[in-house]
Amino acid sequence: RQEQFRALRNVEPVTKDGKRISLQMNAGLMVDLPQLAESGADGIGLFRTELQFMIASTMPKLEEQEAFYRNVIKQAAGRPVTFRTLDIGGDKVVSYFRAHEEENPALGWRAIRLALDRPGLLRTQLRALLRASAGSELKMMLPMVTEVSEIHAVRDLMQKEVQHLSKFGHSLPRKLQFGAMLEVPALMWQLDELMQEVDFVSVGSNDLFQFSMAADRGNARVSDRFDNLGRPFLRILRDIARAGERNGTPVTLCGEMAGKPLSAMALLGIGFRSVSMAATSVGPVKAMLLGLDVGHLAGELNAALDETRSNETIRDLLLRYAETN
Ligand code: PEP
């Protein structure tokens, strides 16, 4: 099987009915980078910058962050990299950065919340990203956004950094693409404002699922209790894909479900055209989509999602579809 997937490395990810799908990989450390060329992924759809912080024993300095990002960009050799700003807190523990114990860390002081309360930390990271991307395109996104106003606040800090760098004669990125992760359900009721505000949206389905179902992703007793291919969650994801379409904003999904061929099939069926996954999943997902008539699947899947009386689960429908088509 592995050999079969390797052979697909240079095959364009185009569905049977001619839809070009963007297949990207997730990464976070230098050791992940060789997998980009090996897997044939289009780029890195999620670069988890907190990993550099998690493996360090003290806070990485500006120069260390910049050197690290520069190296990532160099090794990516022209393929786009989407850097996620620090996502510390919740399940991502940084030993030297914990102010106090929290009763509900997943719902606590983490990610962009922490970054906005410690603007020095965020500005250092933004500066490192801007400097490392001088002359090329910088693509970055914010984790755990809850209100669109948080994006404005980061944009303001970014603007200050840009001004600072140009004042001191540094060259700047050729282009800046600014995105948000959709992980908090409250954003579902700000979809149009969100889509208008950013250059792209990336669904963090691990967190969005945990928060939508109120089921801790790290607690085995509840994490598998609800089906992410059930009607509620697929309807949520379909609403996001539709909002992206309506606003002309690119939407991608970078949670673990993107890497499972059956789930990836469902995502394409509800309208996603871009997904990011573990490098080892790129081959299997590509093999799936090469044989998929996504227009046909969309018809069946949408009808099933609109159905309010059926007892058939969407997972069963998808399994049957995968076997017979
Ligand atoms: C997610 O929440 O789906 C995601 C991609 O981010 P992480 O798994 O790093 O929280």
Ligand code: MG
């Ligand atoms: Mg997340």
